[in-house]
Amino acid sequence: MHEAPATPGTERRAGRLSDRLTLSAKRVLWAWLFLAVPVVFYGAIRFWPTAEAFWISFTDWNLLRPAQFVGLDNYRRLLADPLFWKVFANTFLYLILGTPVSLVLSFAIAYHLDRVRFLHGFLRALYFLPFLTTAVAMAWVWRYFFQPVPIGPINNLLASLGLPAQPFLRSTLQALPTILVPAVWAGMGFQIIIFLAGLRAIPTSYYEAARIDGLSERAILWRITLPLLKPTLVFLVVFASIGFLRIFDYVYNMNTNDPGGPLDSTKPLVIMIYQTAFKSYDVGYASAQTVVLFLILLAISLLQLRLMRQPT
Amino acid sequence: MTALSKARPGRVVAWTLLFLGGIVMVTPILFMFSTSLKDSSQVFDLRLVPAEPTLDNYRTILEDGRFLRWFLNSLFIAVLATVSNVFFDGLVGYTLAKFRFPGRRLVFLAILSTLMIPTEMLVIPWYLMASRFGWLDSYWGIVFPGLMTAFGTFLMRQFFETVPDDFLEAARIDGLNEFTIWWKVAMPLVTPALSALAIFTFLGNWTAFIWPLIVSTRAEMFTLPVGLSSFSVEQSVAWEMIMTGAAIATLPTLLVFLVLQRFIVRGVMLAGLKG
């Protein structure tokens, strides 16, 4: 801060100046006072641990032994670990199956729901309810649904229709899509509401103009609605993608007796991280896995920023 | 009814499909409640309405005592996190929106950048931190990582930017100090955003699983999802008990929703569009 000038003749002017300085300095002070606790928090609980995670990924720490710097050993081990590649593929399967399926369904529902007036609030509530459930609770409910005969409702339904029973969670092929069902189901409520908000935000004058021009409903959907929904779409694609890449609760709870599904067929990266860190205590190796997850998510977020900046 | 009778056949079909789809969406929830009202001999009977509904499962679970404890743990943690987020995210969002000071952009970008750090990357360092400071098995240990969030801060900043400076200047002329201006003048102007933030934070903490699973070792300190998960493993085949536990975990958020439906939907829309 500036020191007050000592010359008596300028005292009055300087006084006003320092008053003014104090006023803005005061506000700077207030600002930093408001930010003091949060800045410490973000430093200690977000940035420091991030740095620590990177650091640990270069060590062979296993919680019970002191850490030793091993350079890129953990990353080398990761690249050579067939389980990692299996898990990597699974994680992307969750993403490339889950995101489009849930968004197409949500959009179709929101698009029609937006035009419905009769019992609109009630219908919306039906679709939104799953979003408010606890993933752990619903994972067990769905696990029950997918049980074989004689307990599983779905297989009993299939049997009563004369269709062959399905192994679902007990199949290396079906288990992953089976786990996606509740994940998609629970996320749709949120997506539908966001789509509805996006649809509402499109001025009706656009539609009126299009109708006057004689465009068909289909053409309006493709040429007006969807382009104008781009920000909403980008947001939901990124939001859903990140959610599927981080899937954990459903996988963990739907397959507790064989974690990660038969022959690791449902194991996503986050389950591998959890098991490596908290079951095997191989903390260094687990940290390397988290760094990989971080890089994937970073790439997706940067992609979002690029898409958002592009002119519509 | 008039809307329906005036509608074209296409609309009727669309409405019917939407209605059926909606029923499919809530079926798992209905099934969960229905199974929780059956005794073990009726579980295999897949009727949606139990032949002889009974509250015995709820009685057994509540007498066990653990669920009550987990319920209260979850409630306490979710409320604590919500209060903290409303306070700090509101304060930081306001400061970043309404103050001009050196370092403002840096702080904003720093906080925003934490959105890109996945929780899963931080759980290992958090766990080490918690064990070093003796925070394992404590409320503080479960709640500390979520006391403030970049999402909430960003959301609040967006909303505070829409608050006209005149309001705040008027309060300054009245001689209020900056803290009072924020708390008494600015905060009430963004109540919709605050309630959206509160809903999200509460729901997020109520359903949170991976971190509470890692940080709590004793059953007394489990949150509802962690308790439910371990309870369900322990019960193995007693599906009626598992469904009862699941129902207990789900019921509170559903009830709150039924009461505050419009409010919550609006909050989600607000947060989704601005966040």
Add this chain to the structure above:
Amino acid sequence: MRMSKRIAGNSFTKKLLAGAAFGIGLTLAGQAGAVEIEYWQYIFDTRVKAMDQLIGKFQAANPDIKVKQTTFPYADYQTKVSAAVAAGNGPDVVQLFYGWLDGFVAAKLIQPLPKDVFPGAAIEADFFPIVSAMKRGEDYYGLPTAVRSLALFYNKKLLADAGLDPNTPPKTLDDLVTMAEKTVKRDGAGNITSEGFALDMAGQDHQWWREVLVRQFGGAPYAEGDRKVTYGDAAGAKALAFYTDLQLKQKVGQLGFMDEAQAAFKAGKATFTIDGTFRLGAFSAIKGFEWGVAELPANAQGVRSNYASYFANAITAKAEGEKKAAAAKFLAYLSSPEAMEVWLKVVGELPARRAVALTDANLANPIHGPFLAGLTNAHTTMFVDEAAQRQITMDMVNRVLLQGQSPADAVAAAATAEQALIDRVTKK
């Protein structure tokens, strides 16, 4: 913790009130006398109840020691113990599976038993030989209250329904298969609605396969103190084929049916299941459920084998001074004949001391008899990482059942994987 502190506090006040004349010396002694130790085990209803009883009796006999019991779900148990002991706030006496011992010792979670209280020669004379799995060098690191073996559980009603004698369980593997085929029930579409034999590799079947079936088909699971995997041969493949054929060929069971074998058996939807002594309590608790226990079936040549295991109690590295003395005293009580009888009655697990287990009454007991008989020809796998080795066996079975791999290939792949795991762990 808070509870017992309050109790200690109350007695402290009482002493102050009653004996103020004795002065500070006595109250200090009173405080110092109330040693509190913590005991950890995993949640299993009957085990927790039995331990509550034992703690009650122990505290009555040792008023100067308080024992606090803490329990966790089995799935997280090992993790929680390691985490807490590493952080310095865990138990003083801890229950551990014998197969975890190397991990616990390497991580310095537990300390050797004091030789003055637990002389090695006495342990070897009194306990079943499988207790030697707790010995490293000259030191014993823990002692069990009870040991467990496997047996064949059978549902009498399902046998009777199929026209079989509910009191004649199968004696050989061939009998088992025939009787399972007669009792399995299927719906019109061929889906199993009640199993003949409940398969559950994540349960006890992996032990049955490893230590029993492999031997019965002419092989040996391991050599060199279980550090060399030897089941990856024709005998191993035959043993695996026998197991997977139950689902693929005879179709008498299905992995994942009702989630777990014990669940299917408990619900009366499986004729046979292989399980351990620890399940007795859970099955007895069901009213009107008629079941029996038989020794594991022999092969055609009459070769029998069994798998025995146990949870031992050990003193953690953190217990020192008077806590260590109290912990040793408690552990001695948990390994006493009295404790073993309580454990047998409440949990159903067999006493770890020969003299307590092999009484005429126990041998004649229709339930304990078959388990005790199994104990005499039992093997104990010296796991390096029980969970990982179990996973390898589960994956092996899944490859045959779900991916159609041949048993020979699956068993060879499993042997390679398990050998790699053992080498990696033992090299460290």
